[in-house]
Amino acid sequence: MEKKLGILGGGQLGRMMITPCIDLGVEVYFLDPNPECSVSEFTAHLTVGDFNDYETVLNFGRTVDVITVEIEHVNVEALEKLEKEGKAVNPSSQVLRTIQDKGLQKEFYQNQNIPSPDFRLIKHKASITDFPIVQKMRKGGYDGQGVQILKSATDFDKAFDAPSVLEDLVDLRMEIGVMVARNAQGEVQAFPPVSMDFDPELNLVKYVVCPAQISEELNKKCIQMANSIAHKFELVGIMAVELFVTKSGEVLVNECAPRVHNSGHLTIEGTSISQFEMHIRSVMGFPLPPVSVTKPSVMLNLLGEMGYEGEAELWSETDVLALPEVYLHWYGKKTTRPGRKMAHVTVLRNTVEEAKSIADEIDIDLKVIA
Known part of the structure; x- marks a missing residue:
């Protein structure tokens, strides 16, 4: 009898896992509180309910x-109970518990000798005395929320009055992402490192570039670090490893997410296997093939335009989507609001520079409005 896969969360990440499940012959079921969530159009196996209950x-x-x-903020106590009952929970409840709490995550890196920015833990904002500093709420942060830079004492009032991680500012050269997968047999495969450009106001990824334009030595260092982290977590599934590269050449772990991730979306067209198929293979115990770049690619996040809220509509002045090797992935969300992730576009070209040029044109022309 074929094994049934249950996914907690039915957003765009779950939506993009449906096709590889079909291809691999995996029967998939979803749990999400929203009856109109992104997967609802494509599955008869949606249970409407709270994945935190x-x-x-x-x-x-x-x-x-x-x-x-497809989201790490779920009820881990229930997952622990399911593990005791013999269910396979991938990634494990322990991995999710560690990742859910940025304080536990930082302590894990420290205990495992994984380089990460210096930090201290606080319970209340009254403990913030040094500036500039990065403040990250220990729990609940997602899609750029719960993280901020406090540049000076004048920023004290906007500090989160909640248990937090305080990190030293890094002399940042660039941010690199590595998707890494591991199955229960201990096989590990890393995807080619990508570089990430962020929207400074929304603190969300705007562009992802593959392959990252870095030296071969730095490329190997990033992959080795991602592989090591996957093993130390005893990961089963895929993990996004977000890395800081400093101006002095250090590579530091910013944070990890034990799931498919925005930084890996371009793998659908840009690499020999997508992050979504690799995750399904990992959690179901299938072999993990090596990954190669099929063509240089750039991904652009399409966010809800400022000033628009309501029923979502894709607007374009020119027909940029008619260009060759330009791939739109619409997330099926009924309504838009400013800064909401609504879709992404991946551009493939012979060089990263060409792909980025086309992505810039699309960024100007293609808008999600209401």
């Missing part, structure tokens, strides 16, 4: 054989 997650998990996530 103990009983809901427990009951859902008992109907499938393998449980995975």
Whole structure:
């Protein structure tokens, strides 16, 4: 009998996992609180319920054989119980518990001798005395929320009055992302490192470039670090490893997400296997093939335009989507609001520079409005 896969979360990440599940013959089920979530158009196996509720997650998990996530903020106590009942939870409840709390995550890196920016933990903002500093709420941050730079004492009032991680500012040269997958047999495969450019106001990824324009030595260092982290977590599944490269050449771990990730979306067209298929293979115990770049690519996030809120509509003055090797992925969200992730576009070209030039044109022309 084929094993059933249950996914906690039915957003765009779950939506993009449906096709590889079909290709691999995996029967997939979803749990999401929103009956109109992104996967709802494409599955008859959607349970509407809260993935943070103990009983809901427990009951859902008992109907499938393998449980995975498309968002890390889920009820880990229920997942622990399911593990004790013999269900495969990939990634494990322990990995999710560590990642959910940025304080535990930082302590894990420290204990495992994984280089990461210096930090200290606080309970209240009254403990913030030194500036400039990066403040990260220990729990609940997602898509750029819960992280801010406090440049001077004048920023004290806007500090989060919640348990937080305080990190030293890094003399940053660039941010690199590595998707790395590991299965229960201990096989590990890393994707080619990508570089990430962020929207400074929204603190969200705007562009992802593959392959990252870095030296071969730095490329190897980033992959080795990602592989090491996957092994130390005893990961089963895929993980996004976000790295800081300093101006002095140090490579430091910023944070990790044990799931498919925005920085890996361009793998659908840009690499020999997508992050979504690799994740399904990992959690289901299938072999993990090596990954290569099929063609240089740039991904652009399409966010809800400022000033628009309501029923989502894609607007373009010119027909940029008619260009060759330009791929739109619409997330099926009914409504838009400023800064909401609504879609992404991946551009393939013979060089990264050509792909970035086309992506810049699309950024100017293609808008999500209401």
